[in-house]
Amino acid sequence: MTNSPVKVTSKEQIKQILDEHDTFIFDCDGVIWLGSHVIPGAIETLKLLRSLNKQVIFVTNNSTKSRKTYTQKFAQFGYDATKEEVFGSAYAAATYLDKFVQLPKDSKVWVYGESGIVEELEELGYECLGGTDERLNEKFSASTTPFLPLDPKVGAVVAGLDTGMNYHRSAIALQYLLNPDVHFIATNIDSTFPQKGMILPGAGSCIESVAYASGRTPTACGKPSQNMLDAIVSDKGLDRKRCIMVGDRLNTDMKFGKDGGLSTLLVLTGIETEKGAFESGVPDYIADSLGVISELYE
Amino acid sequence: MTNSPVKVTSKEQIKQILDEHDTFIFDCDGVIWLGSHVIPGAIETLKLLRSLNKQVIFVTNNSTKSRKTYTQKFAQFGYDATKEEVFGSAYAAATYLDKFVQLPKDSKVWVYGESGIVEELEELGYECLGGTDERLNEKFSASTTPFLPLDPKVGAVVAGLDTGMNYHRSAIALQYLLNPDVHFIATNIDSTFPQKGMILPGAGSCIESVAYASGRTPTACGKPSQNMLDAIVSDKGLDRKRCIMVGDRLNTDMKFGKDGGLSTLLVLTGIETEKGAFESGVPDYIADSLGVISELYE
Numbered sequence: 001m002t003n004s005p006v007k008v009t010s011k012e013q014i015k016q017i018l019d020e021h022d023t024f025i026f027d028c029d030g031v032i033w034l035g036s037h038v039i040p041g042a043i044e045t046l047k048l049l050r051s052l053n054k055q056v057i058f059v060t061n062n063s064t065k066s067r068k069t070y071t072q073k074f075a076q077f078g079y080d081a082t083k084e085e086v087f088g089s090a091y092a093a094a095t096y097l098d099k100f101v102q103l104p105k106d107s108k109v110w111v112y113g114e115s116g117i118v119e120e121l122e123e124l125g126y127e128c129l130g131g132t133d134e135r136l137n138e139k140f141s142a143s144t145t146p147f148l149p150l151d152p153k154v155g156a157v158v159a160g161l162d163t164g165m166n167y168h169r170s171a172i173a174l175q176y177l178l179n180p181d182v183h184f185i186a187t188n189i190d191s192t193f194p195q196k197g198m199i200l201p202g203a204g205s206c207i208e209s210v211a212y213a214s215g216r217t218p219t220a221c222g223k224p225s226q227n228m229l230d231a232i233v234s235d236k237g238l239d240r241k242r243c244i245m246v247g248d249r250l251n252t253d254m255k256f257g258k259d260g261g262l263s264t265l266l267v268l269t270g271i272e273t274e275k276g277a278f279e280s281g282v283p284d285y286i287a288d289s290l291g292v293i294s295e296l297y298e
Numbered sequence: 299m300t301n302s303p304v305k306v307t308s309k310e311q312i313k314q315i316l317d318e319h320d321t322f323i324f325d326c327d328g329v330i331w332l333g334s335h336v337i338p339g340a341i342e343t344l345k346l347l348r349s350l351n352k353q354v355i356f357v358t359n360n361s362t363k364s365r366k367t368y369t370q371k372f373a374q375f376g377y378d379a380t381k382e383e384v385f386g387s388a389y390a391a392a393t394y395l396d397k398f399v400q401l402p403k404d405s406k407v408w409v410y411g412e413s414g415i416v417e418e419l420e421e422l423g424y425e426c427l428g429g430t431d432e433r434l435n436e437k438f439s440a441s442t443t444p445f446l447p448l449d450p451k452v453g454a455v456v457a458g459l460d461t462g463m464n465y466h467r468s469a470i471a472l473q474y475l476l477n478p479d480v481h482f483i484a485t486n487i488d489s490t491f492p493q494k495g496m497i498l499p500g501a502g503s504c505i506e507s508v509a510y511a512s513g514r515t516p517t518a519c520g521k522p523s524q525n526m527l528d529a530i531v532s533d534k535g536l537d538r539k540r541c542i543m544v545g546d547r548l549n550t551d552m553k554f555g556k557d558g559g560l561s562t563l564l565v566l567t568g569i570e571t572e573k574g575a576f577e578s579g580v581p582d583y584i585a586d587s588l589g590v591i592s593e594l595y596e
Contacts, residue, residue, distance in 0.1 A: 140461060142496055163438060165468070165507075167461045170499045174490075178497060191511050192472075198440055199476060201468045205511035209463075213489050213503035 002281035005266070007274075014296045017285065021263060022242040023055040025232070027223070028070075029062070030248030030270025031290055035196060038077040039269050041291015046079055048294045056085055057232060061222040061252070063090040063160030063187035063203060066119035087232050089187035089203075089222030093158050094120040095231045096221050101183055107155035110182075112173045112210065113162045113203075117187060121158065129154065130172065132164065140168035147172045159210065159218060160187030161203035170209050177214035184214075188222025190252070194271070224256040233260075246290065248272060254282045300579035303564070305572075312594045315583065319561060320540040321353040323530070325521070326368075327360070328546030328568025329588055333494060336375040337567050339589015344377055346592045354383055355530060359520040359550070361388040361458030361485035361501060364417035385530050387485035387501075387520030391456050392418040393529045394519050399481055405453035408480075410471045410508065411460045411501075415485060419456065427452065428470065430462065438466035445470045457508065457516060458485030459501035468507050475512035482512075486520025488550070492569070522554040531558075544588065546570060552580045 008014065026032060032042045049056055058081060060070065067086040074081035094117070097103050103126070111117050111131035118131045130136065135146050142148065145168065157176050162169065176182045189204035203222075211218060221227045233240065244263040247253020248270020257264040266283040267290050268274055277286050287293065306312065324330060330340045347354055356379060358368065365384040372379035392415070395401050401424070409415050409429035416429045428434065433444050440446065443466065455474050460467065474480045487502035501520075509516060519525045531538065542561040545551020546568020555562040564581040565588050566572055575584050585591065 142494055142498075163465045166464045167499065167504075170463070170503065174497070174499055174503075191513065196440055199472070200440075201465065201472055201507065201511040205468065205472075205507050206465075208510040209499065209503050209507040212506040213499040215489065 003284055004281070005278055005283045005286045008265070008285050008287040008292060008296070011296050013285075014293055017244065017265070018052060018054070020242070021054070021244040023057060023236070023238055023244070024049055025057045025059055025243060025245045025257070025262070027247035027249070027253045028058055028060050031246060031267050032058075033073075033077065034269065039289055039291060041289060041294055043077055043079050044294040045290050048297060055236070057236070058086045059223065059228065059232070060086070061089045061188040061190055061203070062116070063088060063093070063222070064114040064116045064163075065090075066116045067091055068119070069116065087228065088116060088120070089228065090116040090120045090160060092221040092228045092231050093117065093160070093185050093187045094124050094126070095235075096219065096227055097121070097126070097156055097158065097183070097185060098124045099231070099234075100227075101156065101185075103155050103183065106153070108151055108153045110154050110157045110173060110176050111159075112157060112165075112169055112206070113160035113187065114164070117158055117160050130169065136168050136172070137164065137166070138168060140166075140171050145172065148175070150175055154182060156183035156185060157210075158185045158187070159203075159207045161193070162206045165206045165209070170213065173210045174213045177210060177216055184211075184216050184218040186218035186220045186222075188225075189218070189220045190222070223252045224259065226260055229256060229260040250277065250280050250282050254280075258282060301582055302579070303576055303581050303584045306563070306583050306585040306590060306594070309594050312591055315542065315563070316350060316352070318540070319352070319542040321355060321534070321536055321542070322347055323355045323357055323541060323543045323555070323560070325545035325547070325551045326356055326358050329544060329565050330356075331371075331375065332567065337587055337589060339587060339592055341375055341377050342592040343588050346595060353534070355385060355534070356383055357385045357521065357526065357530070359387045359486040359488055359501070360414070361386060361391070361520070362412040362414045362461075363388075364414045365389055366417070367414065385526065386414060386418070387526065388414040388418045388458060390519040390526045390529050391415065391458070391483050391485045392422050392424070393533070394517065394525055395419070395424070395454055395456065395481070395483060396422045397529070397532075398525075399454065399483075401453050401481065404451070406449055406451045408452050408455045408471060408474050409457075410455060410463075410467055410504070411458035411485065412462070415456055415458050428467065434466050434470070435462065435464070436466060438464075438469050443470065446473070448473055452480060454481035454483060455508075456483045456485070457501075457505045459491070460504045463504045463507070468511065471508045472511045475508060475514055482509075482514050482516040484516035484518045484520075486523075487516070487518045488520070521550045522557065524558055527554060527558040548575065548578050548580050552578075556580060
């Protein structure tokens with residue numbers, strides 16, 4: 001189904017969007033901030049939504065930070081987001097393991113990723129191995145690694161972006177994945193992520209190394225997988241018809257919202273162009289920036 | 299086309315194989331040695347072939363060692379292989395870059411791999427960057443890495459097994475691969491390799507990380523790619539009808555030989571079973587080990 005996107009330029013349009021939706025789900029990077037710089041007017045729009053008793057939810061594929069660490073980033077920009085408002089891919093992966101896989105709590109989890117994943121898993125009661133353990137920074141040797149023999153209590157490998165990725169981490173994760181009874185879950189499978197004008201290897205790039213070696217495909221939890229949206233809808237008891245997804249990417253954020261039956265608003269402060277957005281026929285609405293909403297409303 | 303493999307058990311069969319072939323192309327691991335242990339009778343068979351003026355060629359997908367380093371391994375087992383008898387996937391990749399891509403010699407090559415690749419490229423006159431450079435062992439930071447900005451003279455990325463794989467190496471290789479004019483060549487794309495009873499991540503597992511991030515597929519040079527066999531046939535001026543490929547794996551060695559129009563002999567000292575070999579219908583001949591040839595001949 002193709003939309004004819006509406007460019008948001010008037011107070012009337014804003015009022016209609018506000019009337020029709022109770023819950024605003026946001027991608028963060030490219031929408032609220034760009035790296036370490038806040039997007040002008042974004043915080044004002046968030047505050048406006050809160051003053052109108054709208055529910056606000058932040059969704060991010062960044063698995064290196066826990067929800068708690070995310071709220072600290074919001075605080076820097078003068079917005080007091082609560083942990084309950086943040087859904088990161090690390091949290092989505094941990095929730096998936098708990099609610100859908102129903103991995104027993106006396107199982108352990110091997111983490112190929114950073115502290116965000118470990119924190120979210122531990123909060124749900126899982127003991128983690130691997131992750132940022134400094135002994136994994138040593139060169140791999142089968143005869144000296146402290147991670148062999150394998151721990152038979154490990155029931156899952158959860159993998160995400162890991163700037164500490166190396167052969168040692170891949171070799172041990174592979175040993176666990178060679179056992180088909182060990183679940184394989186990815187926070188997200190983004191091939192790249194933008195940082196300071198560069199395109200860097202994303203979570204999917206780290207995960208693909210062990211996926212290829214093991215011949216297995218992980219269950220992906222981040223955007224645009226509906227596992228993430230299902231977890232949010234279930235957790236918050238949302239009515240999808242009254243939700244709108246706000247993001248800066250057609251192939252993740254907008255697809256995520258549209259596939260999940262939400263309204264969609266694309267902002268042009270990220271990687272898409274207005275021309276590309278109109279031609280895609282994907283979003284319901286297009287705005288120059290998130291700040292436009294509070295500006296036009298007042 | 300399916301073969302009915304012949305199990306080699308008599309002197310007459312050996313004589314027929316020797317009569318019909320001038321060139322014996324060998325996989326090494328699982329055929330001549332298993333890790334650091336020589337397979338009984340293998341060296342005697344190599345010496346027999348040499349005494350009968352047969353040409354002997356060793357083909358390996360191991361890209362971490364150069365041909366020269368390989369001859370040293372043969373020397374340990376009491377066989378004086380020459381560098382010209384060894385075709386490694388690092389050499390195949392370097393030759394491919396030189397002969398087929400015809401990359402100018404004043405271009406540089408970014409190496410995601412170990413010293414074997416660097417040595418083979420340098421021998422053909424290419425300056426290499428990356429590889430085992432110790433500065434790549436540091437944690438990646440876009441602002442401190444000495445490998446940015448990119449070197450505009452780099453015309454190709456050659457990737458192979460790299461037990462030093464890490465985010466720094468992936469990030470820089472990706473920056474080069476984002477330029478579609480930079481060639482992308484893999485020594486081989488084996489997903490795993492066996493070592494001391496373990497299955498470890500192979501070259502393909504390291505390479506897949508940057509392939510996925512860049513959205514590009516490398517040209518693979520090792521077995522079973524015919525790029526490797528074409529390079530050998532061209533280099534040695536071989537008559538394919540008078541060549542036999544000897545190996546221990548159906549899906550690489552035997553496929554490699556059969557696809558290239560060679561006869562094929564599977565030895566059972568590696569990973570295949572006799573039952574599986576017969577049922578596959580792939581090899582022309584099956585022998586319990588390479589040693590069988592010299593034993594039966596004498």
